[in-house]
Amino acid sequence: MAIKYYVTVNKEGAETDSTKYDLITTRKAEYTKFAKEELKKGAESVDVHASYKDQLGQDGYSYVHTFYPEDFNIK
Numbered sequence: 001m002a003i004k005y006y007v008t009v010n011k012e013g014a015e016t017d018s019t020k021y022d023l024i025t026t027r028k029a030e031y032t033k034f035a036k037e038e039l040k041k042g043a044e045s046v047d048v049h050a051s052y053k054d055q056l057g058q059d060g061y062s063y064v065h066t067f068y069p070e071d072f073n074i075k
Contacts, residue, residue, distance in 0.1 A: 002026040003052045005064065009038045010045045035067040039074050 007023040023034050035046035048064040069075070 003050050005031045006049045006051065007031050007034060008047045008049075009043045010047065011043050032067075036072045036074075039067060039069045039072060044068075 003026065005023075005025050005028070006021045007025070009022045022038070023031060025031055025034075031048055035048070038046055046067040048066070049061060050064050051059065051061050054060050
């Protein structure tokens with residue numbers, strides 16, 4: 001089973017719903033491109049988490065990365 005990435009955009013003054021994601025994908029390139037575009041639009045940061053199955057077949061969920069404007073040289 002492929003790893004699913006869950007992406008949340010963080011904007012100043014906006015409440016985030018922990019059950020709603022802005023993007024769900026299985027491709028790293030897709031969430032990276034999405035993060036860059038959202039940061040260009042003014043997002044403060046973009047969080048990426050992943051769901052997966054471990055060696056015993058148990059479901060897991062973990063933090064992957066947080067993107068910031070300086071990661072893409074956005075001012």
